[in-house]
Amino acid sequence: xxxxxxxxxxxxxxxxxxxxxxxxxxxxxxxxxxxxxxxxxxxxxxxxxxxxxxxxxxxxxxxxxxxxxxxxxxxxxxxxxxxxxxxxxxxxxxxxxxxxxxxxxxxxxxxxxxxxxxxxxxxxxxxxxxxxxxxxxxxxxxxxxxxxxxxxxxxxxxxxxxxxxxxxxxxxxxxxxxxxxxxxxxxxxxxxxxxxxxxxxxxxxxxxxxx
Amino acid sequence: xxxxxxxxxxxxxxxxxxxxxxxxxxxxxxxxxxxxxxxxxxxxxxxxxxxxxxxxxxxxxxxxxxxxxxxxxxxxxxxxxxxxxxxxxxxxxxxxxxxxxxxxxxxxxxxxxxxxxxxxxxxxxxxxxxxxxxxxxxxxxxxxxxxxxxxxxxxxxxxxxxxxxxxxxxxxxxxxxxxxxxxxxxxxxxxxxxxxxxxxxxxxxxxxxxxxxxxxxxxxxxxxxxxxxxxxxxxxxxxxxxxxxxxxxxxxxxxxxxxxxxxxxxxxxxxxxxxxxxxxxxxxxxxxxxxxxxxxxxxxxxxxxxxxxxxxxxxxxxxxxxxxxxxxxxxxxxxxxxxxxxxxxxxxxxxxxxx
Numbered sequence: 001x002x003x004x005x006x007x008x009x010x011x012x013x014x015x016x017x018x019x020x021x022x023x024x025x026x027x028x029x030x031x032x033x034x035x036x037x038x039x040x041x042x043x044x045x046x047x048x049x050x051x052x053x054x055x056x057x058x059x060x061x062x063x064x065x066x067x068x069x070x071x072x073x074x075x076x077x078x079x080x081x082x083x084x085x086x087x088x089x090x091x092x093x094x095x096x097x098x099x100x101x102x103x104x105x106x107x108x109x110x111x112x113x114x115x116x117x118x119x120x121x122x123x124x125x126x127x128x129x130x131x132x133x134x135x136x137x138x139x140x141x142x143x144x145x146x147x148x149x150x151x152x153x154x155x156x157x158x159x160x161x162x163x164x165x166x167x168x169x170x171x172x173x174x175x176x177x178x179x180x181x182x183x184x185x186x187x188x189x190x191x192x193x194x195x196x197x198x199x200x201x202x203x204x205x206x207x208x209x210x211x
Numbered sequence: 212x213x214x215x216x217x218x219x220x221x222x223x224x225x226x227x228x229x230x231x232x233x234x235x236x237x238x239x240x241x242x243x244x245x246x247x248x249x250x251x252x253x254x255x256x257x258x259x260x261x262x263x264x265x266x267x268x269x270x271x272x273x274x275x276x277x278x279x280x281x282x283x284x285x286x287x288x289x290x291x292x293x294x295x296x297x298x299x300x301x302x303x304x305x306x307x308x309x310x311x312x313x314x315x316x317x318x319x320x321x322x323x324x325x326x327x328x329x330x331x332x333x334x335x336x337x338x339x340x341x342x343x344x345x346x347x348x349x350x351x352x353x354x355x356x357x358x359x360x361x362x363x364x365x366x367x368x369x370x371x372x373x374x375x376x377x378x379x380x381x382x383x384x385x386x387x388x389x390x391x392x393x394x395x396x397x398x399x400x401x402x403x404x405x406x407x408x409x410x411x412x413x414x415x416x417x418x419x420x421x422x423x424x425x426x427x428x429x430x431x432x433x434x435x436x437x438x439x440x441x442x443x444x445x446x447x448x449x450x451x452x453x454x455x456x457x458x459x460x461x462x463x464x465x466x467x468x469x470x471x472x473x474x475x476x477x478x479x480x481x482x483x484x485x486x487x488x489x490x491x492x493x494x495x496x497x498x499x500x501x502x503x504x505x506x507x508x509x510x511x512x513x514x515x516x517x518x519x520x521x522x523x524x525x526x527x528x529x530x531x532x533x534x535x536x537x538x539x540x541x542x543x544x545x546x547x548x549x550x551x552x553x554x555x556x557x558x559x560x561x562x563x564x565x566x
Contacts, residue, residue, distance in 0.1 A: 112310025
C-alpha cells in the first residue's frame with residue numbers, strides 16, 4: 001500500500017515541486033500553504049475531510065459510486081489516505097532540490113537541441129535527483145506509518161485495510177504485545193533498509209567529486 | 212545572414228535593436244547592463260517576452276506579427292554563456308556530445324580547442340579556461356548556424372585570455388558561421404571582429420568596423436590595445452573656455468573629456484579609458500594637471516604579463532563598474548599597493564575618449 005501510494009504521488013509530486021520551484025506569482029503562497037496543510041493538521045482531521053469527500057453521499061464519492069468505484073473502507077482508501085498524508089513531504093524536499101538546479105542550464109540544454117521534456121530528463125532531474133529521492137523515501141516512510149487518516153477513512157478491517165501501523169495498535173490493544181513487537185520489528189527493518197539504501201545511493205561518488 | 216529586429220522590455224529600459232549580421236564575427240560592446248546578454252538570449256529563443264522579427268537566411272525564428280516563435284531547440288544556435296554553463300553531472304565528453312549532431316564537427320572541435328585530454332574529467336575539476344573551451348566545443352558539436360558568445364573570456368585572467376584568443380580566431384576561420392561576440396575588451400574586439408556594435412541602454416549607439424567605431428588612431432596601437440574601461444554617461448555641458456565637455460556617468464561622478472561641442476547636452480555616450488592611462492596615487496593628489504580625480508578602493512591586484520592590473524571600486528558609487536588601472540610592478544611595490552588600499556585615480560581629459 002505504502003509503495004503503491006508512493007508510486008502514485010511521484011509524478012504529481014514532482015510536477016507540483018517543479019511548478020513551485022520555478023513559477024512566481026500571486027497565489028503561490030496560498031498554494032504552498034494548502035499543499036503543506038496535511039503536515040500540520042491532525043491526521044484524523046484530514047481523514048475526516050477525505051471521508052466526507054469520498055463517502056457514497058460525498059461530492060466525489062457519489063460520482064465514483066455512480067461509476068461503480070467504492071473507495072471508503074477498502075484498500076483504495078488506504079492508498080488515498082497515505083498518498084494525501086505523504087504528498088507534502090515529497091513536494092517540499094523535491095522543490096528545494098529543483099530550486100537548486102540552475103534554470104539557466106535548462107536554457108542551454110534547449111539551445112543544444114533538447115525539447116522541454118528532454119531538458120527535464122537530461123538536466124533538471126539528474127541535477128535534482130538526490131532531493132527527489134530523499135523526498136520519496138520520506139514520503140514512503142510516512143505512508144508506512146500513516147495511522148490517523150487511514151483509520152478514519154479505511155477503518156481497521158483485518159486482511160483488508162489493516163496496515164502495519166494499525167495492526168501494531170490493534171495487537172497491543174487486545175493484549176498480544178508479542179505480535180505487536182514482531183510487527184514493529186518488521187517496520188524497523190523496512191524503514192532501516194529504505195533509509196540506508198538512500199544514504200548509500202546518494203553517498204556514492206558521482207559527479208560532484210574529482211574523477 | 213541573420214536579421215534581428217527585437218523589442219524586449221527590460222527592468223530599466225526596453226531593448227530595441229535592428230541588426231543584420233553577415234558571416235564573420237560581430238563584436239557587441241557596451242557598459243554592464245546595457246542589454247547585451249538579453250539580446251543574445253532573445254536570438255537564442257530564451258526570452259519569451261521578446262517581440263519582433265528574427266530570421267536566418269530567410270527562415271523565420273520569430274515573427275510576432277505572424278505569430279511565429281521557433282523554440283530554442285529548433286534554432287540551432289551555439290550559445291556559450293559567460294560562465295560556460297557546463298552540465299556538472301556530465302563528464303567533458305558527455306557535455307560535448309550533449310547536443311551532438313555531427314560526429315565530425317565534434318571531433319574537429321575537440322581537436323581545435325585541444326580538449327582531448329580532458330574528455331573523462333568533470334566540470335568541477337576544470338580551470339576557467341578549460342571550461343570555456345569545453346563550452347565552445349559543446350556548442351560547435353551541434354553544427355550551429357549561428358554562434359552567440361557571451362564574454363567567453365571575461366572570467367579569465369589576462370594571460371589565459373591571450374592563450375584562448377587564438378582558438379577563437381581559429382573557430383572564426385574554420386567554421387564560417389555568423390558570430391555575435393560580447394566583450395568588454397577592446398583588444399579582443401580588434402583581434403577577432405570584423406564589425407563592432409556598441410549597445411547602450413538597450414539601443415545601438417554605433418555600428419561599423421571596430422577601428423572606426425573605437426577611433427583607434429594607429430595600427431601600431433592595436434597590438435598593445437589591452438584592457439579598457441567603458442563607462443556609460445550623458446553629456447552634462449560644455450565649457451569652451453576650459454576646453455572641456457562634462458559627462459555625467461550613470462549613477463557616478465562627472466568627468467571631463469576634451470571639448471566636444473558637436474554632442475548635444477543630455478546625449479547618451481560611452482566613454483573609454485585605457486587601463487594604462489589611469490594614474491594611481493595613495494594620497495589625495497594636489498597640483499595635478501589631470502582634471503579627473505576620484506577616490507577608490509583596490510579590490511584586486513592582478514599580475515598581467517609584464518604589468519600589474521589593479522581592479523578598483525570607486526567610493527561613493529555603489530554598484531558602479533570596476534575600474535582597471537595598469538601600472539608597473541615597480542610602481543605597485545613602491546606604493547605598497549594591495550587589495551583593500553584606498554587610492555586616488557587620476558585621468559587626463561585627453562585620455563578619455565567618447566566612443
